[in-house]
Amino acid sequence: MTEPDDLLPEGLEDRLPREAATITRAMRACLDVLGSHGYDRVRPPIVEFEKSLAGRMDGVQPRRMFRFVDPVSLRTLALRSDITPQIGRIAATIMANAPRPLRLAYSGETALIKADQLDPARERIQLGAELVGSDSVEAVCEVVSIAVEALHAAGLKGVSVDFTLPDLVDTLSDKALPLAGDARDAVRRELDMKDAGGLKAAGGEAYLPLLYAAGPFDEALAKLKDIDAGGALASRIEGLKAVAARIDGKARITLDPTERHGFEYQSWIGFTLYAEGVRGAVGRGGTYRIRGSEEAATGFSIFVESLASGDIDQPAEDCLYLPLGHDRDAASRLRAIGWRTRAQIGEGEDARALGCTHRLDGKEPVAL
Amino acid sequence: MTEPDDLLPEGLEDRLPREAATITRAMRACLDVLGSHGYDRVRPPIVEFEKSLAGRMDGVQPRRMFRFVDPVSLRTLALRSDITPQIGRIAATIMANAPRPLRLAYSGETALIKADQLDPARERIQLGAELVGSDSVEAVCEVVSIAVEALHAAGLKGVSVDFTLPDLVDTLSDKALPLAGDARDAVRRELDMKDAGGLKAAGGEAYLPLLYAAGPFDEALAKLKDIDAGGALASRIEGLKAVAARIDGKARITLDPTERHGFEYQSWIGFTLYAEGVRGAVGRGGTYRIRGSEEAATGFSIFVESLASGDIDQPAEDCLYLPLGHDRDAASRLRAIGWRTRAQIGEGEDARALGCTHRLDGKEPVAL
Missing domain, CATH: 3.30.930.10 (Bira Bifunctional Protein; Domain 2)
Structure with a gap:
C-alpha cells in the first residue's frame, strides 16, 4: 500500500x-x-x-x-x-x-x-x-x-451577489473624468488595489470617491450616482437598479464598482x-x-x-439490508419507492457496518 | 469562422x-x-x-x-x-x-x-x-x-449478455486437457482467432469442440458440459447456470467460452x-x-x-415562451410542475424557432 x-x-x-x-x-x-x-x-x-x-x-x-x-x-x-x-x-x-x-x-x-x-x-x-x-x-x-x-x-443558504462595473474607468475617463492614456491604466490598477494614496499619485484624485462607493447595494449605488455628475454612468446605474429589482430579496446584494x-x-x-x-x-x-x-x-x-463545502442540510439516508435468499420482488418494489438496498453476498457480513439501517424481513423492512 | x-x-x-x-x-x-x-x-x-x-x-x-x-x-x-x-x-x-x-x-x-x-x-x-x-x-x-x-x-431495448470464461484454457490444460507450456499460449491464440486449422497445428486438437460450444446459452453450456469430461469446469458451469438463472429472462444470454x-x-x-x-x-x-x-x-x-446511440424513445418536450412582462409567479409555478420555459429578452424573437410549443397568456399556457 x-x-x-x-x-x-x-x-x-x-x-x-x-x-x-x-x-x-x-x-x-x-x-x-x-x-x-x-x-x-x-x-x-x-x-x-x-x-x-x-x-x-x-x-x-x-x-x-x-x-x-x-x-x-x-x-x-x-x-x-x-x-x-x-x-x-x-x-x-x-x-x-x-x-x-x-x-x-x-x-x-x-x-x-x-x-x-x-x-x-x-x-x-x-x-x-x-x-x-x-x-x-x-x-x-x-x-x-x-x-x-x-x-x-x-x-x-445566505446567498449573496456582489456586482461590479468592469469598464467603469473607461466609461468615466472618456468624458466625465478625463485621464491621459498612461494614467488610465495606473488609475485602474490603484482602484483594484483600493489604494487611495497610489490613486492620488497616479493623477486619479477625481476617482477617489469611487473607493467609498462600495458596500450594501442601495447606499453604494447612491454614492455612485453622486459621483456621476456628468451622467456618463446613467445607463449603468439604471441597469444595476433593474437587476437588483429582479433579485427581489432572494439574495443579499452588494456593489463594489x-x-x-x-x-x-x-x-x-x-x-x-x-x-x-x-x-x-x-x-x-x-x-x-x-x-x-x-x-x-x-x-x-x-x-x-x-x-x-457550504452549509447544506444532508438528507438522512436509510438503507435496507437484503439477506441471502431474500424476496427479490419485495426488494425491487421497495427500491421503486425510494429505498436503497444492499444485498448480502456472503457469510460474516455486518449489515450495520455496511451502512444499513433496516433489514428486509419477509416483505417488510424492519429497523436494525 | x-x-x-x-x-x-x-x-x-x-x-x-x-x-x-x-x-x-x-x-x-x-x-x-x-x-x-x-x-x-x-x-x-x-x-x-x-x-x-x-x-x-x-x-x-x-x-x-x-x-x-x-x-x-x-x-x-x-x-x-x-x-x-x-x-x-x-x-x-x-x-x-x-x-x-x-x-x-x-x-x-x-x-x-x-x-x-x-x-x-x-x-x-x-x-x-x-x-x-x-x-x-x-x-x-x-x-x-x-x-x-x-x-x-x-x-x-433488446439487451443481451454474452458470457465468456477467460481462464478456460488455463483451467483445462492444468489437468483435463494437458498442454505443454508453449502450446498453451498458441492454443489460446488460435481459440481467440476461432481458427480450427491453426488450433490443430498448435497441438490443441482436443480443444476443437470448444469452438462449437458458443451461441445461445443453454445449448452452448450443454456442449461445454460434454467437453468437460474430467469435471474441471464443474464449478464454472454451476456458476454460469446460477448467473443465467438470476437474469431470469430479463436479457437474452449467450455463451462464447x-x-x-x-x-x-x-x-x-x-x-x-x-x-x-x-x-x-x-x-x-x-x-x-x-x-x-x-x-x-x-x-x-x-x-x-x-x-x-441506441433505440431509445425520446420524450416529446414542451417548452413555454414567456413574453416580456409576463407573470413571474405563474411561470415559476409552471416550472415547479415540470414545464420548461424560455423568457423573451428582447424584440424580434421567434418563439417557435426557439423551440417553444406554448406561450404564457396571463397565468395559462396556450399552444402556439
Whole structure:
C-alpha cells in the first residue's frame, strides 16, 4: 500500500462517497434549474486544440493549461481550464445558425497545471449557463436570477451577489473624468488595489470617491450616482437598479464598482456569488463578447465543489439490508419507492457496518 | 469562422443539445439504479500519476494515455483512459479499511491518445460499478443483474449478455486437457482467432469442440458440459447456470467460452453487454483482482455515448415562451410542475424557432 501523501498529485483529490453524493446532488439541482429555464445542455470534449481553447476568450491563459502534442494531428492539445470558451466556440461555429438568444448549459471537469495562491485545487467541476446573443439589462436580469435560484436549489443558504462595473474607468475617463492614456491604466490598477494614496499619485484624485462607493447595494449605488455628475454612468446605474429589482430579496446584494480582479474581460457588468459557510466565491458571471464572432453574451459559472463545502442540510439516508435468499420482488418494489438496498453476498457480513439501517424481513423492512 | 473539420481534433466531439440530453438522461438513470442497489458514487480526478493509473490494473497501457510532466511534482501525469484502476486504487488505499463488500459507482470522462480501429472516439464517458471484496457467483449474479437493470432504465431495448470464461484454457490444460507450456499460449491464440486449422497445428486438437460450444446459452453450456469430461469446469458451469438463472429472462444470454479479446485480465468470468440498435458493445464486466492489494472484485462499465446511440424513445418536450412582462409567479409555478420555459429578452424573437410549443397568456399556457 502506497503512502497517502504519495497517492495523488498536489491539488488533485478523490471525492469519497459522502462528498461525492453532495456534489452530485448539488450539480443535478443546479442543472435542473438551468434546464427548467430553457438552457440546453451541451457537452464539449475535455481536450481540444490549445489554440481553440485560448483563442475564443480573452483571459484564458494557455500557460495555465495542461498541454501535449497530439500524435494524430501533430498539433498542441490542451486539457480545458474553463468551459466558457468552448461554449463560445460552439455558439460561433456549429450553432452559429441556431436562433438567438441561444441558451446553453454545461457542467464538467476542468484542470489547471498550476493552482493559484488562494485555491490549491488543480481540478474543479465547472457548471454554468450562457445566454448567447445579448448582454442587455434583461439578459443580465435573467442570468443573475437563475444563478441565485440554482444556488438555492443546491441547498445553499445566505446567498449573496456582489456586482461590479468592469469598464467603469473607461466609461468615466472618456468624458466625465478625463485621464491621459498612461494614467488610465495606473488609475485602474490603484482602484483594484483600493489604494487611495497610489490613486492620488497616479493623477486619479477625481476617482477617489469611487473607493467609498462600495458596500450594501442601495447606499453604494447612491454614492455612485453622486459621483456621476456628468451622467456618463446613467445607463449603468439604471441597469444595476433593474437587476437588483429582479433579485427581489432572494439574495443579499452588494456593489463594489471598481472590483476588476477576474473581470478584466467582462464588458459592462460582472458579479460574484457567495453563500453562507463557503470560503471564497461559489461562482461568478457577467456580460462579455465571444472573441472571433464578437457576439454579445451573458453567463455565469458555478464551482461545484465549493457548493458542497457550504452549509447544506444532508438528507438522512436509510438503507435496507437484503439477506441471502431474500424476496427479490419485495426488494425491487421497495427500491421503486425510494429505498436503497444492499444485498448480502456472503457469510460474516455486518449489515450495520455496511451502512444499513433496516433489514428486509419477509416483505417488510424492519429497523436494525 | 473556422472550418468545421478544423474545429476539433480527430476523435473528439461536441455533444449538442439533443444528444447531450439523451446522454444525461441515460447516465442519470443508470447511476440511479446503481445508487438504489447501495453503490456509492466516488469521484476520482481525471488526471493522476501515470504510474498509479497503469499500476493498479493489468491491461491498462500507459502508451494509450495522454501524458505530461507535472511542473509541481516533476513526475509524469496522465489523463485517465479507464476509471476502473482509480476505483481499485481508492479501494486499496484510502478505503482499505471500509467494510467489505465495498460497493462503489462512478461516471466520468476518459480519453485515449489513439483510438482503436473499431471505434474512432478518443474520449468517452465511462460509467460503472465495482463490488470490491468478492468474485463469488453471488457477486457476479448481483453485478450482471444490476448492469441489465441499468441498461433497461436508460431506455435500451433488446439487451443481451454474452458470457465468456477467460481462464478456460488455463483451467483445462492444468489437468483435463494437458498442454505443454508453449502450446498453451498458441492454443489460446488460435481459440481467440476461432481458427480450427491453426488450433490443430498448435497441438490443441482436443480443444476443437470448444469452438462449437458458443451461441445461445443453454445449448452452448450443454456442449461445454460434454467437453468437460474430467469435471474441471464443474464449478464454472454451476456458476454460469446460477448467473443465467438470476437474469431470469430479463436479457437474452449467450455463451462464447473462448472469447478472450478484452478479457485478458479478468479472472473466471467476463461478460459483454449489447443492445438493440447499438453498434458494438454497450458495456462489459467480469471478475478480477485489484493489482497491489490482490483483492477480488467484480464490476462492469458502460460506455455512455453508445447508450445514446441506441433505440431509445425520446420524450416529446414542451417548452413555454414567456413574453416580456409576463407573470413571474405563474411561470415559476409552471416550472415547479415540470414545464420548461424560455423568457423573451428582447424584440424580434421567434418563439417557435426557439423551440417553444406554448406561450404564457396571463397565468395559462396556450399552444402556439
